[in-house]
Amino acid sequence: MKVSIIGLGNIGKQVALNLIAGGQDVIVADHGPRKGQEFAKASNGKARAVSVATAIDEGDVVIFAVYFDAMKGLLAEFRDKLVGKIIVDPSNPIAPDGSGGFKKTIPQDQSSGQILAALLPPGAKFVKAFGTLGAASLGAGARRSPEPNVLFYASDDRAAGVVVAELIKASGFAPVRVGGISQSIRIEVFGDLHEFGKLAKLVTVKEASTLI
Numbered sequence: 253m254k255v256s257i258i259g260l261g262n263i264g265k266q267v268a269l270n271l272i273a274g275g276q277d278v279i280v281a282d283h284g285p286r287k288g289q290e291f292a293k294a295s296n297g298k299a300r301a302v303s304v305a306t307a308i309d310e311g312d313v314v315i316f317a318v319y320f321d322a323m324k325g326l327l328a329e330f331r332d333k334l335v336g337k338i339i340v341d342p343s344n345p346i347a348p349d350g351s352g353g354f355k356k357t358i359p360q361d362q363s364s365g366q367i368l369a370a371l372l373p374p375g376a377k378f379v380k381a382f383g384t385l386g387a388a389s390l391g392a393g394a395r396r397s398p399e400p401n402v403l404f405y406a407s408d409d410r411a412a413g414v415v416v417a418e419l420i421k422a423s424g425f426a427p428v429r430v431g432g433i434s435q436s437i438r439i440e441v442f443g444d445l446h447e448f449g450k451l452a453k454l455v456t457v458k459e460a461s462t463l464i
Contacts, residue, residue: 256311
């Protein structure tokens with residue numbers, strides 16, 4: 253199973269580092285070659301830097317660690333290449349609110365996961381995952397013992413969800429499915445299961461079981 257990560261900002265880079273620490277080789281790409289090449293050089297052969305188009309071509313699982321609007325553009329640009337792929341969306345539809353905080357960029361009752369899932373071609377499988385924690389918690393919260401911290405995910409496709417759940421385990425977290433894509437709003441920023449929403453903390457599987 254080849255895993256491609258598109259975008260090496262704070263989230264994409266940390267997800268890649270966590271997967272590498274769990275023994276998973278990754279393919280990485282950014283909008284320019286520099287970030288990918290630097291990351292690959294520092295990975296001791298565990299990451300390979302390619303173009304965005306090549307990363308999508310070669311990946312069985314493609315994690316789009318980019319902003320919501322950027323992901324919409326990439327899904328449109330590479331639509332024909334996505335058939336048969338598992339598409340993972342960590343995005344959160346937010347922007348600075350001008351007062352030091354953030355605001356949602358889509359209506360409050362809408363989910364970026366549902367919007368993006370609807371843009372995929374038939375045959376592509378969508379999983380909302382890796383976006384429920386900030387980059388700092390993705391780093392510090394991984395591989396806790398004896399009880400690992402949770403990363404929530406949502407997917408209508410059970411088989412695709414199982415594949416991503418295994419990647420969540422490899423990244424040092426316990427996977428917990430919240431339901432189908434209709435529930436993805438819960439694990440996006442301001443949702444009740446997001447670190448920067450009502451949840452406001454890392455949780456274990458036992459704690460998560462009382463929240464689903």
